[in-house]
Structure formats: structure tokens, C-alpha cells
Amino acid sequence: MSGINAGRVVVVTGAGRGIGRAHALAFAREGAKVVVNDLGTEPHGGGRSPEPARAVAEEINDLGGQAVANCDDVTDWDGAARLVKMAVSAFGGLDVLVNNAGFVRDRMIVSMTEDEWDDVVQVHLKGHFLPLRHAAAYWRERSKAGDRADARVINTSSGAGVLGSVGQANYAAAKAGIIALTYTAAAELGQYGVTVNAITPAARTRITEEVFADMVAPPESGFDVMDPANVAPLVVWLGSPESAHVTGRVFELEGGMISIATGWRHGPGVDKGARWRPVEAGEAVAKLIADAPQAEPVYGTSG
Template sequence: MSKLLEGRVAIVTGAGRGIGRAHALELARHGAKVVVNDYGVSLAGEGTTETPAHDVVAEIQARGGEAVVNGADVADFAAAEDMVRLAIDTFGGLDILVNNAGFVRDRMLVNTSEEEWDAVIRVHLKGHFAPLRHAGAYWRAEAKEGRQRAARVINTSSGAGLQGSIGQATYSAAKAGIAGLTLVAAAELGRYGVTVNAIAPVAKTRMTEGAFDTSAMPLPEDNSPVVAWLASEEAADVTGRVIEIEGGKVTVENGWSHGPAATAEGRWDASEVGPALRKLLAEAPAPEQVYGT
């Protein structure tokens, strides 16, 4: 067994199936003790009687690793705090947070209901914020007590959030929000020894099978070695990055950045805006196409 993460403690949310399951198994394979979180819901976020997290824990333990089940709703603020406390109380601390939990309710924008919008934004965006907020508070307290940890956060964005995706306005908005949250958290938590990065994984999962032709898509586990390395102490100099993973290909994504600019003398006159802006647009690189167009 690799020693890359030996002695480190991790939480992986949404780890009962798919990409989250693959992350939990990979981190454990490299020596991490893992809190396997899964709320046990359907693809649309509805409650079920399934308990896939128990199977993942059993698999880790059968391989000689250490793991514990957590069934928290990650978007429940108090439950997320309890999840962080479970890691600390069970394994003596927390070093790694992998925010992965989510579901989809794909609709064209004009067909999206308020309930669908709220549900998807809640589980993806608030479901990243709540665990990160409580883990960050713990790491800040540890640093102030002279016990700074080499803490790592790996969030889960998406190409839908970076380039957009037809029929996934809500999901795209949530994933774009996660990319922005990653940048701010990296800047704020760096002083406490915490790095914060995000991945944009491509894989055949329950979430993609209904939306795309998945026959040639990579497997969930193809994303996990990148997560394992980002979770290691070796990755201390990498933070505030979004990395797309597509099988054996990794791409460092370039987010919003300042492009061509023009300056008026004082306030712009509306009649002058068109020619000036068209000139700048001609100089700027064309945006990448939205998925599905």
C-alpha cells in the first residue's frame, strides 16, 4: 500500500457510489482514514432505503484500512458540523475534505421549477459551503493553538460550471459557484496551512448516463489519483486551481481574467459604447462553446 496519505484523516462526501466511492477507496488505498459520507438518496435527491456507504466502509476495512460511515445531509449546517466532529472524535483530527456530493434535476431553463432550482443549488453549493466552513473553523483553531495541519480541500466543479451546458442551467450555476468558492476559500484559508482546489471530473456515473452518450467516457476511478495527490502533503504549493480530468488527460482551467480594455475620459456616452466594445470583442479570444450547442 502506498504511504502517500499515511496517517491522514479524510472526509469524502457523496462517497457511496460513483466518483465519491472511487475517491474514498483511493484515499484509503494510500493510507488515509476515511469518513465515508452518503445521505443515501436517488439521482434526483430523493430519499431511499439504500445504505451504500456501509458497503464502501466494508470494502475499505476488508483491504486493511480504517473507515467509518456518516449519513449526514451535507447541506444541513448542523449535520455538516457533526460530520467534521465525527472525523475528529473517531480518528483524532481532520486533514482532508473532499466535497463531492450532488445530484441533478436537468431541465431547460424555461421549464425549471423553483423547487428544482433550490434543491440543486442547495445540495451542490451549500453542500460544499457547510462542510468547508466547519472544517475551516477547525483548522483555524488548530493553527492558532500552534498545531497547524497540512490541510487539503478538494471541491467538485464541472465543465458545465466552467463552460455551461444546455439543459443544465441550475447545475451549471451551482458548479460555477463552487469554482468561485474555491478561489475565495484558497485565499482566506492559506494562512492556516490549508490548500483549496477543485476538480472538474469527466466520468460515466448515474449523473451522466441520462444526459450524455457515456459509452466512451472514462470511469469514476480515473479521477481519483489526482484527488489523492492534491490531498497529500506534497501538494502544499498548489491552491486556488480548478483541474479538469478526463481519463488520462488533466487540464488546468483558466477562469475569468481581465482581457482587452478601453478607457473613456469620464463617464461613457452610450453612443460610444458600441464601437468601443465591438473593437474589444474582436481583440478578445472567442469563448468556448457551451456543451450541447
């Protein structure tokens, strides 16, 4: 297969279903060799099955592409290392890492258990860090050997990570952490020829199917706004050599819309040049709030 990623080796985590599956297929159609990683868990993280990863890899191979299935756990140090090593051993290298794996265990803060917090933060935030850590070590070694990479990392955050989301404190915190990880990795890894960006996709998956069940375009348009395949084109482009000038960015995706999330920025400020008295500090805060842009509403609120 030919295309903008012809010959490039791509790892996609959580690629057995939904958005990850769409990424894997789209990369293959653009000529990439794909490592399809998935544990085959249920929407809330229980159970395991090798079948989802195998099915997607077989689908790619049947289409004339090249793919292998991988069922390593991206939250395990050794498992993430094996994932990177599989790409190198199967296809001779690694050019693109798409971190996508995750699940949800939604609960209001007052009802959330420690396990519900830990499990969600682990699969999203640690599950992004570990593959990135091992991929970065591979690219650094290549660079030190005089073979500078032309590599890409695309992380998967969420609107919940940008704005917060009622009933999803664990998920929102992890997704916000992924954005900070993206910024930091982009700054650190650029010297090795690696760009790092993030997306915040809105699409109908096993995790969100109830939320987005009714969000479809009118039948006459022929365009399903919440189809996971809508997310893949930008990700495939971000994984290509053409995107070398783009790094440290967060892109919001929904249907046919692409936008950049500007995130936290330094806003209005006031410097007294001395220690504030509490009453003065309150007065300063009132002025700063009046001068600053109005905060975006948290998902799930009426703001």
C-alpha cells in the first residue's frame, strides 16, 4: 500500500475497537506497517481477550497491508518495553506511537473508590507514559548512533481533560495529565527528531455510546458525526513526515471539525511589589477575574 505513511512503522494502543481500530486501519491504508495493541478488556477494564487485536491485524493483512497483533499491558513496564521491541523486531523500527488505550469508571467524587481512581489514572496516564518512555529511549539511542529519528507521538486526551467533566474526576485528571505530558515530551524529545501532539476526540465508542447515541447527522447528509473513523485522518497526518513542523499542540476533533485547544496560558496579572494584605489580595482577585476571559463551563454543568 502507498500513501503519506508508506513504509513507516506505527504502534497503536487500544487498537482493537473504536477509535484505535480506526487509527490502525487508516494508517495501513496510507502504507504504514502497524502493531495493533489491545488487551481486549471490557469498557470498564475487566476481562482480557486476544481476539480484538488479532481481528484488526488480520483485517489489515487481508486488505493487503502489514500488521501484527500485540496483547501486552501498556501499564506494565516490561509489557510496554515488549510492545516497542515487537515493532522493531517485526518491522525493523518504530516511527509512530499512537497512545489510545483506556477505559472509564465514572463516579461522583463523593462516591468514588480508591480503586476506581487508581485504575483509571493508571490505564490512561501511566498507560501513555510507559510506551512513550520506551519509544523515547529507542529514538534517543538511534540519535546517539547518528541516525536521527523522524518520529511522531500522538497522545489521546479528552475534552474532559481540557475543561473537566462532572462524574469523571479520575478520567478528567488523567486526561489533563496527558496534556501536560504531551507538552513536556514535545520539549524534551525534539532534539531527537520526535514530535509529540495530543488529540481530544469526540466519537461514539463502547465507552461513550450512551452519551453520543443520538448525536448523528440527518440521514440525508450521509455523514455520521460521531463515527470513530472521523478522528483518524488528522492522526494519520500527524504521524506522517509532513507534520514535522507541528509539536506540542492539542487538537480537538468532532465530526468534521478540527480546532486547537489553547489550554492554560498566562492571563492578566498585577504585581504590588510587596506582600499583599488579605483584603488587598481579594480586591486584586476581583479585578483579575473581571479582566480575564470567562472560564469555559465544565462538561456536565449548565454553564
